[in-house]
Amino acid sequence: MSTVVATDIPVVLVRVADDPDGPDGPDTGSGAEVVVGVDIHEACDRVLTFAFEEAARRGCPLRAVHGWKMPAAYSYVPFFDPDDERDIVRSLTHMVDDMLRPWQHRFPGVDVRHHVFRGSAAEHLVRASRGAGLVVVGRRVHRSPLGAHLGSVAHAVLHHAAAPVAVIAHD
Known part of the structure; x- marks a missing residue:
């Protein structure tokens, strides 16, 4: 794990299946989608470039996911209007569309789907990994006296x- 946090180059973790020939063995062949976690608050050019290149190389679809949570102040509000949540999802969906558009033009052969959801990004990416050939996540480059x-x-x-994971340092 220390290699993942100590380098600025992509690192891919591939687990060895308990039974590689069994039904739970990894599906890294063509057709298994590439899943990428996107953060609209971070520059993720390197993450998206890696994900699109992999999807193009594998000839498979790309699914981009973005999770969001309500600000902590909303926990004190006695009710939350569902229309507000729909407006937030609509706005975030447009932001993700705008983020993906340049890569969709650069990689027109890649079928791109995206999903904006309320909740833990980590939980959703782990769930999505069950049908994926690769999961691509970004990481911030944090340097501190205590290490990366x-x-x-x-x-x-x-x-x-469940799938191999590529960790890409953010720009």
Whole structure:
């Protein structure tokens, strides 16, 4: 794990299946989608480039996912209007569309789907990994006196994903 946090180049973790020929063996062949976690609050050019290149190379679809949570202040509000949540999802969906558009033009052969959801990004990426050939996550480059640091989403996906995981340092 220390290699993942100590380098600026992509690192891919591939687990050895208990029974590689069994039904739970990894499906890394063509057709298995590439799943990428996107964060609209971070520059993720390197993450998206890696994910699109892999999907193009494999000839498979790409699914981009973005999770969001309500600000902590909303926990004190006695009710939350469902129309507000729909407006938030609509706005975030447009932001993800805008983020993906340049790569869709660069990689017109890649079938791209995306999903914006309320909840833990890590949980959703782990769930999505069950049908994926590869999961691509970004990580912030944190340098501190205590050493490099791996974010909570990348950490959870590395430990729990069913598919191989590519960890790409953010720009």
